Amino acid sequence: MKFNFFVLIFIGTALLSGCATTGPDVRVIEPVAATEVRAVTSTGPDEYGRELRDAPHSMDEGMMQELRDNVPKMSDMSHRAIMGMMRAMGPNYAWYVSPDDAQANYGVLLLAHGFGQHGDTVLANRIQTVAADTPTAMSLGMSMMGSDHIQLALNKLAATGVEDVIVVPVVSTRYNTMLRQWDYILGLQDSAEYATVKRVTPPVRLHVVRPIEDHPLVGDALLDYVAEISENPANEDVIIVAHGPVFEDDNVLQLAMLRRIGDYIEARSDYNSISVATLQDDAVEEVRAANVERLRARVSQSMAEGRDVLVITNLLGTRMVQSSLRRDLKGLDYRFNAKGLIEHDNFISWIEQSVAGVAANLN
Numbered sequence: 001m002k003f004n005f006f007v008l009i010f011i012g013t014a015l016l017s018g019c020a021t022t023g024p025d026v027r028v029i030e031p032v033a034a035t036e037v038r039a040v041t042s043t044g045p046d047e048y049g050r051e052l053r054d055a056p057h058s059m060d061e062g063m064m065q066e067l068r069d070n071v072p073k074m075s076d077m078s079h080r081a082i083m084g085m086m087r088a089m090g091p092n093y094a095w096y097v098s099p100d101d102a103q104a105n106y107g108v109l110l111l112a113h114g115f116g117q118h119g120d121t122v123l124a125n126r127i128q129t130v131a132a133d134t135p136t137a138m139s140l141g142m143s144m145m146g147s148d149h150i151q152l153a154l155n156k157l158a159a160t161g162v163e164d165v166i167v168v169p170v171v172s173t174r175y176n177t178m179l180r181q182w183d184y185i186l187g188l189q190d191s192a193e194y195a196t197v198k199r200v201t202p203p204v205r206l207h208v209v210r211p212i213e214d215h216p217l218v219g220d221a222l223l224d225y226v227a228e229i230s231e232n233p234a235n236e237d238v239i240i241v242a243h244g245p246v247f248e249d250d251n252v253l254q255l256a257m258l259r260r261i262g263d264y265i266e267a268r269s270d271y272n273s274i275s276v277a278t279l280q281d282d283a284v285e286e287v288r289a290a291n292v293e294r295l296r297a298r299v300s301q302s303m304a305e306g307r308d309v310l311v312i313t314n315l316l317g318t319r320m321v322q323s324s325l326r327r328d329l330k331g332l333d334y335r336f337n338a339k340g341l342i343e344h345d346n347f348i349s350w351i352e353q354s355v356a357g358v359a360a361n362l363n
Contacts, residue, residue, distance in 0.1 A: 029206040037203040040152040052149050053093040057086040059145045063195035072284045090114050092141025092149040097124045098131040107135040107157040112170035114140035115317035126348050135160045144194040147185045151200045158203035166358045167208040172314050175250040207358045214257050217346040219264035225312045229335040233270040237302040238310045243321050244278025292328045299332045309334035316341045
């Protein structure tokens, strides 16, 4: 399958010079002059249309030190240990997901952490409701060590003749460091959140939309997921568990967002209780351990009071964190629906609505 159109979905928080707001949920970034657009060398797409997937991670000692300074979990890591972690996170790459005959006056790019080869393929297939008619691509990876995968996607988009790209973040919340790194790369934030990588030079106008967060479509999807494991709602305590951010100020905001999702579910169901929790999976070990201890205590209390515990998450994919959560709750009695949001039709509906909302206002 070969893809030749792009839509970019992304989250940001700050507004700097060169950026404007067309509404509470969309930020606009103007293109640079054609002579200023950064070229990216690629050996060409693989059989599926993916580019840069085999590009090695590369970082000088200055960038390594920035990671140690900016990421608490890496503060004492050696060069070798950091490089090992980068490799474990997977590649930063661009993937065209549209057929050759897809045409529109705008493009779409999905910007995401990545969900492993299988999960990325699932997303590429599910997004065909947009990509079949509109030039669309995905830029996948945490962007800790580079931005070529994002620049390449934008350049490919421009080559199709579009003048606008809708940037949609395939993430569950704005309250994390990865999104702020993307903000930096797009020029929406002054300083890097990880390492000071090259910023993109957009060849087309970007329209950056907000992430899905506590959209009603999330609440409805999680209502479906918890119903799949429910047997007697009146005697069941539901816990919504999130990946969680690195820093505590972000954690407070993310917990408030999760609480709004919980309230949405509570108003539309008969469960005994709905509570929320974050793991802060990428925080230093003592922070994560404290969150796990609180979560285990919550499950244990429900068990002691004779109620069943149902665990769901607002995670997008099913990679890694769900496995860690099972280990965290080992020995306790609970039921767990490990499905990620990208498996639910509502997530694709949200992308479609986000794109359509911006596209309707383009000239």
